[in-house]
Amino acid sequence: MPENIYDAIVIGSGISGGWAAKELTEKGLKVLMLERGRNIEHIKGYVNANKNPWEFPHRGGRTQQMIKDYPVLKRDYPLNETNLDYWVKDSECPYTEIKRFDWFRGYQVGGRSLTWGRQSYRWSDLDYEANAKEGIATDWPIRYKDIAPWYDYVERFAGISGSKEGLPQLPDGQFLPPMEMTCVEKDVAARIEKQYTGKRRMIIGRTANITVPYEKQGRQSCQFRNKCWLGCPYGAYFSTQSSTLPAATKTGNLTLRPWSIVTRLIYDKDSKKATGVEVLDAENNQTYEYKAKIIFLNASTLNSTWILLNSATDIWPGGLGSSSGELGHNLMDHHLGVGAGGTVDGYEDQYYYGRRPNGIYIPRFRNLNGDKRDYLRGFGYQGGGSREGYNRSQEELAIGLELKEMLTEPGSWTMRIGGFGEILPYHENVVTLDKTKTDKWGLNVLAIDAEWKENERKMRKDMQNDAAEMLEAAGVKNIKSWDGDGTIGRGIHEMGTARMGKDPKTSVLNKWNQVWDAQNVFVTDGSCMASASCVNPSLSYMALTARAADHAVNELKKGNI
Numbered sequence: 001m002p003e004n005i006y007d008a009i010v011i012g013s014g015i016s017g018g019w020a021a022k023e024l025t026e027k028g029l030k031v032l033m034l035e036r037g038r039n040i041e042h043i044k045g046y047v048n049a050n051k052n053p054w055e056f057p058h059r060g061g062r063t064q065q066m067i068k069d070y071p072v073l074k075r076d077y078p079l080n081e082t083n084l085d086y087w088v089k090d091s092e093c094p095y096t097e098i099k100r101f102d103w104f105r106g107y108q109v110g111g112r113s114l115t116w117g118r119q120s121y122r123w124s125d126l127d128y129e130a131n132a133k134e135g136i137a138t139d140w141p142i143r144y145k146d147i148a149p150w151y152d153y154v155e156r157f158a159g160i161s162g163s164k165e166g167l168p169q170l171p172d173g174q175f176l177p178p179m180e181m182t183c184v185e186k187d188v189a190a191r192i193e194k195q196y197t198g199k200r201r202m203i204i205g206r207t208a209n210i211t212v213p214y215e216k217q218g219r220q221s222c223q224f225r226n227k228c229w230l231g232c233p234y235g236a237y238f239s240t241q242s243s244t245l246p247a248a249t250k251t252g253n254l255t256l257r258p259w260s261i262v263t264r265l266i267y268d269k270d271s272k273k274a275t276g277v278e279v280l281d282a283e284n285n286q287t288y289e290y291k292a293k294i295i296f297l298n299a300s301t302l303n304s305t306w307i308l309l310n311s312a313t314d315i316w317p318g319g320l321g322s323s324s325g326e327l328g329h330n331l332m333d334h335h336l337g338v339g340a341g342g343t344v345d346g347y348e349d350q351y352y353y354g355r356r357p358n359g360i361y362i363p364r365f366r367n368l369n370g371d372k373r374d375y376l377r378g379f380g381y382q383g384g385g386s387r388e389g390y391n392r393s394q395e396e397l398a399i400g401l402e403l404k405e406m407l408t409e410p411g412s413w414t415m416r417i418g419g420f421g422e423i424l425p426y427h428e429n430v431v432t433l434d435k436t437k438t439d440k441w442g443l444n445v446l447a448i449d450a451e452w453k454e455n456e457r458k459m460r461k462d463m464q465n466d467a468a469e470m471l472e473a474a475g476v477k478n479i480k481s482w483d484g485d486g487t488i489g490r491g492i493h494e495m496g497t498a499r500m501g502k503d504p505k506t507s508v509l510n511k512w513n514q515v516w517d518a519q520n521v522f523v524t525d526g527s528c529m530a531s532a533s534c535v536n537p538s539l540s541y542m543a544l545t546a547r548a549a550d551h552a553v554n555e556l557k558k559g560n561i
Contacts, residue, residue: 014111224354
């Protein structure tokens with residue numbers, strides 16, 4: 001086989017790209033995986049994973065120079081010196097904000113699978129049916145029964161720890177043993193369930209951290225270090241490096257090419273298929289072409305859409321997949337930065353094991369079971385209960401012996417919860433190519449024009465008030481609620497812009513994640529989503545990718561693509 005011809009090309013190596021590579025190679029296809037950033041090898045590449053806080057020049061914080069060099073990243077927690085190399089340099093990869101949008105990106109092998117929050121939840125038919133029932137945007141072309149077997153499949157491989165709760169709005173899955181709640185969380189959870197007669201529940205988070213060893217994958221169980229975003233040498237959390245990439249490599253069918261910026265898909269108007277991709281080498285600025293029978297586009301929501309937009313031809317002047325007029329539209333995220341917290345009396349004689357890399361979850365309860373609000377959809381909460389750390393001394397007036405004695409004991413117990421709310425798929429929330437601005441490589445950048453609207457503003461009032469109300473009912477003291485900066489993008493859950501649907505006139509992709517206009521192109525990252533739900537989406541990307549890969553290989557064998 002010539003060096004530039006493969007059975008399949010996978011663009012992107014993050015959560016969904018890793019799954020595409022694994023599934024396609026295990027089914028016997030020769031696969032080229034293209035990653036625009038550098039390679040990071042499992043274990044060897046996690047250069048800061050075993051460092052202590054005092055081994056960083058600024059104790060892991062941010063410097064004035066970093067703040068100057070990273071004007072977008074500085075807006076929230078990602079800017080720090082412990083894993084700065086895992087984030088895009090804003091100066092090299094700018095974008096245009098017609099309205100403010102916080103875009104936090106990671107360009108390296110593994111993408112943001114190295115830095116994600118790992119919260120892993122199934123969607124239910126509450127989510128897959130919502131658009132149709134409410135007349136919003138376009139109907140999902142699938143239902144829970146279509147994706148449920150694939151949730152089973154990816155959960156077993158990735159390793160999701162959690163508890164089975166029997167909640168219709170949050171389906172149970174194939175769980176490893178759950179992590180344990182702290183004593184305060186258990187007490188608060190029991191009081192909330194009693195106060196609201198089971199209609200509101202607090203459960204342990206469902207997280208992609210394994211709690212038993214995965215010997216076949218060479219992964220050890222979670223060590224409770226809470227250093228996940230530095231890369232895990234134990235392979236305890238699911239990432240491309242720890243899980244899907246080793247599986248794909250083991251087949252002997254994978255070729256990985258980092259530093260490869262895919263600039264466009266090459267479309268053949270006679271066959272109505274994409275024949276390959278054009279790649280700009282990020283190191284030498286040379287252009288190459290690679291050909292394949294099928295292409296999986298998994299560059300992350302906005303970058304996948306950028307590639308489709310940049311693949312314009314005389315047939316599709318708006319980009320490949322633009323025939324419906326929906327390409328680039330319907331950008332979504334989750335809105336957050338709103339919640340409540342307080343202190344909990346007692347329990348001074350109790351503590352907890354290690355640094356649990358997980359928290360609690362309160363599933364959606366609004367607009368359910370007869371509850372009707374003046375907005376659509378709903379929200380959930382993430383958070384936790386813990387004891388204040390030793391650095392609380394900074395706020396104390398103690399000195400000398402009194403200060404030393406105080407630092408030998410942890411502080412008071414606190415409980416905090418923060419909301420994650422659904423943003424509706426608005427057609428006017430759109431990304432386009434900015435033909436007036438280029439990046440380091442001379443490529444036009446994205447212009448982003450998106451915001452939340454009245455539905456989200458109304459929801460945030462409940463998100464703030466309900467948080468305070470629940471904590472008060474649970475006996476939490478000194479409660480303070482907040483409604484802070486929930487700028488779209490800050491949830492780092494970009495979705496939409498190349499949505500699935502039933503009709504090529506109103507959607508970019510069909511029910512198998514195929515581009516209507518070139519059905520050998522599959523898009524299975526966040527860009528395919530037709531709505532956002534209020535739960536974290538990454539598990540759904542995994543399931544959709546595995547499902548689409550299975551369909552792609554079957555269709556390829558039949559000669560249909």
